[in-house]
Each structure stands twice: as structure tokens, then as C-alpha cells.
Amino acid sequence: MTHPTQSADIRLIASDMDGTLLDADGQVPERFWPLLENILAAGILFSPASGRQYQTLEAVFGDRDGLVYIAENGTNIVQDGVSIAMEPVVGSIIAPVVDWVRSSIAAGADLGIVVCGAGSAYIERADEEFVAQVRPYYAALTVVDDVTVAAAGDDVLKLAIFDRGRAETRTGPAVIALGLPADVVISGDNWVDIMRPGVNKGKALLHLQRHLGISREQTMAFGDYLNDAEMLDAAGHSYAVANAHPSIRERARHLAPSNLDEGVITSILAALPALAPAAA
Structure with a gap:
């Protein structure tokens, strides 16, 4: 695993779902939920970025302040239940x-x-x-x-x-x-x-950065497959999980453990240790 060597000023974390955040059963790891609460409490926005539709992502994460959804591979960006950018096909x-x-x-x-x-x-x-x-x-x-x-x-x-x-x-x-x-x-x-030509998760992430006043260097992103390539390019702190497509591992700035080893969770905590949930 690699990660920033100095504490980064992260304001936005975007993560792919399948093969990246989700486990072998296609579920969000239980250890992620208390971390998500700390992420949001720290004023950091979290964006599930997926080929899945918005309705599916919202059913997983629910109605939480601080979530912005990048759905349908970047063709639909939803904040507070409202599409703030939509890119239909020709x-x-x-x-x-x-x-x-x-x-x-x-x-x-x-x-x-x-x-x-x-x-x-x-x-x-x-x-x-x-x-x-x-x-x-x-x-x-x-x-x-x-x-x-x-x-x-x-x-x-x-x-x-x-x-x-x-x-x-x-x-x-x-x-x-x-x-x-x-x-x-x-x-x-x-x-x-x-x-639609030119539409992808990366374009969506750039739109979010402009909309929210967040810079590339304040953005962390995680991915595993070819549809994540542009999103990783748009993030100053880009991570490929260990099980990622070879071209994605080459493209990312950092390498995280695989989704089976909770690589997103591990990498966020390594880069931002203050977000660690309190021990039970």
C-alpha cells in the first residue's frame, strides 16, 4: 500500500463501488459505516461513484448530509435528491x-x-x-x-x-x-x-469540484476498472485497489489493498488517521 506521506487537506472522497469499496458479496463492509460517519462529521464530502443507477446507490447509503452521488458512470450527479448535472445519450x-x-x-x-x-x-x-x-x-x-x-x-x-x-x-x-x-x-x-461522448466519472468529478469549490489536490478517489480511469486522473490522490485492471494500477498515483482486504477503508485511515472510529 502507498499513500500520501504528509497529512493531506482532503475535502472530497470519491469511490467506485463494485470491485473497489464493496466486498466479495457485493456489500459495503460493516467497518466502513462508522468511518463514513467520521468522514462526514469532519466536513469531508463522500461520493459513491458507480455505473449503478442513483436509486440503487441511494438505497445503499440512505439520506445522509454530505453525500453526493456520481451515478450511471458519471451521467447523473445527484445531491440532496436533486440531479445537479445530467448527460443523456444522443x-x-x-x-x-x-x-x-x-x-x-x-x-x-x-x-x-x-x-x-x-x-x-x-x-x-x-x-x-x-x-x-x-x-x-x-x-x-x-x-x-x-x-x-x-x-x-x-x-x-x-x-x-x-x-x-x-x-x-x-x-x-x-x-x-x-x-x-x-x-x-x-x-x-x-x-x-x-x-454520450466525453461523459465519464472523471468529467463528473471535475464538475463536482467546480460546483463545490474543491481542488484536485483536495480530492481522493478509488477505482479498479477501465471506467474509473478519468476519475483517477481528476483526483490529486488517486488509488487503484490491488485487484484493479493492470492499466488502472499503472494510472493511479497510489496502490491500495484489494477490495477483499478493505483497501478503501485501510487507505483512508492511513492517509487520514484522525478519522479512525473510537474503539468500542
């Missing part, structure tokens, strides 16, 4: 992506698409195997006959394609080859996100 990309997924499924590919609206996520594939993959990320989830029709009245923040184990090698390159006005981001072993 509408013309929705039908071509959905058509490509449908054609691929018809040809035998094990894929599924989630059209991620601000109000709900929409899926057509309703088998329990797929729904079980989607449900942890989307608390507001609607099964529909046609995702393009169902999402027409919503702000579509991103499209997410599930491809078991081959997101980086198969689906990502195939969607890029469609040549659409969108950024294609590999957000996990099984997930590809399609978003």
Missing part, C-alpha cells in the same frame, strides 16, 4: 444499439441490454438468470416488451450490455465498430456501457 444511438443486441441474441449470443433511464432501467429479457445479473445494479427496474418504446418518455442516461466474461474482447469492439456518436466503456468483465 437519442439516435438507442435504436441501432438495441437492434444490434437483438440481432446478436437471435444469432445465439448470450447478451442482454439495459436501457438506463433516469426514472427506471428497462429490459426486454425477462429470464431469471439475466434479471439476477441486472437487479443488483438497478433498484428501479421495469420489464417491458420493447425497451425503445418504454424509454421514449425518459431521459436515457446510458445503454448497458451484459456479455458474460467477454465484454472487453467481444461486445465492446463490436459496438465501437457501429461508429455511433457515443463513448463505449468497459465497466466490468461482463458489462459494456454506451454513453
Whole structure:
């Protein structure tokens, strides 16, 4: 583990969720909750920064003052229950992506698409195997006959394609080859996100810094996968957990223990020991 050698003036901590803060069961470690209370009591803002939708993140963290959510990989920033910045996809990309997924499924590919609206996520594939993959990320989830029709009245923040184990090698390159006005981001072993060009967690973090009057050097960020790259660039104190994608470990300024070893907690306490909860 590495961390700042001198006490840093940290005003904002942003952390990815899956593979970074969350444990092997996809849960926030119990040891994090008293630390979070100390973080907020010290006047430091905490931002869960995730590909998950806002409704899912809010269900985990609840209504706490001092939380600012970076949801849907940076396409939706929510503070005090209000979106302070929203970046929907270019509408013309929705039908071509959905058509490509449908054609691929018809040809035998094990894929599924989630059209991620601000109000709900929409899926057509309703088998329990797929729904079980989607449900942890989307608390507001609607099964529909046609995702393009169902999402027409919503702000579509991103499209997410599930491809078991081959997101980086198969689906990502195939969607890029469609040549659409969108950024294609590999957000996990099984997930590809399609978003508005130039939108990412890093842009969202920069927006937050400007909005809150917080500098890059007053910001700490943690990540593990390719969709965290720009967020780490935007933080003066950037951490890759030990289980991170190799390119993310190279990109970060510091290395933290893995998510299985509570690397976010350990690194925050190492850099900011005054935040340590009192012994029971």
C-alpha cells in the first residue's frame, strides 16, 4: 500500500463501488459505516461513484448530509435528491444499439441490454438468470416488451450490455465498430456501457469540484476498472485497489489493498488517521 506521506487537506472522497469499496458479496463492509460517519462529521464530502443507477446507490447509503452521488458512470450527479448535472445519450444511438443486441441474441449470443433511464432501467429479457445479473445494479427496474418504446418518455442516461466474461474482447469492439456518436466503456468483465461522448466519472468529478469549490489536490478517489480511469486522473490522490485492471494500477498515483482486504477503508485511515472510529 502507498499513500500520501504528509497529512493531506482532503475535502472530497470519491469511490467506485463494485470491485473497489464493496466486498466479495457485493456489500459495503460493516467497518466502513462508522468511518463514513467520521468522514462526514469532519466536513469531508463522500461520493459513491458507480455505473449503478442513483436509486440503487441511494438505497445503499440512505439520506445522509454530505453525500453526493456520481451515478450511471458519471451521467447523473445527484445531491440532496436533486440531479445537479445530467448527460443523456444522443437519442439516435438507442435504436441501432438495441437492434444490434437483438440481432446478436437471435444469432445465439448470450447478451442482454439495459436501457438506463433516469426514472427506471428497462429490459426486454425477462429470464431469471439475466434479471439476477441486472437487479443488483438497478433498484428501479421495469420489464417491458420493447425497451425503445418504454424509454421514449425518459431521459436515457446510458445503454448497458451484459456479455458474460467477454465484454472487453467481444461486445465492446463490436459496438465501437457501429461508429455511433457515443463513448463505449468497459465497466466490468461482463458489462459494456454506451454513453454520450466525453461523459465519464472523471468529467463528473471535475464538475463536482467546480460546483463545490474543491481542488484536485483536495480530492481522493478509488477505482479498479477501465471506467474509473478519468476519475483517477481528476483526483490529486488517486488509488487503484490491488485487484484493479493492470492499466488502472499503472494510472493511479497510489496502490491500495484489494477490495477483499478493505483497501478503501485501510487507505483512508492511513492517509487520514484522525478519522479512525473510537474503539468500542
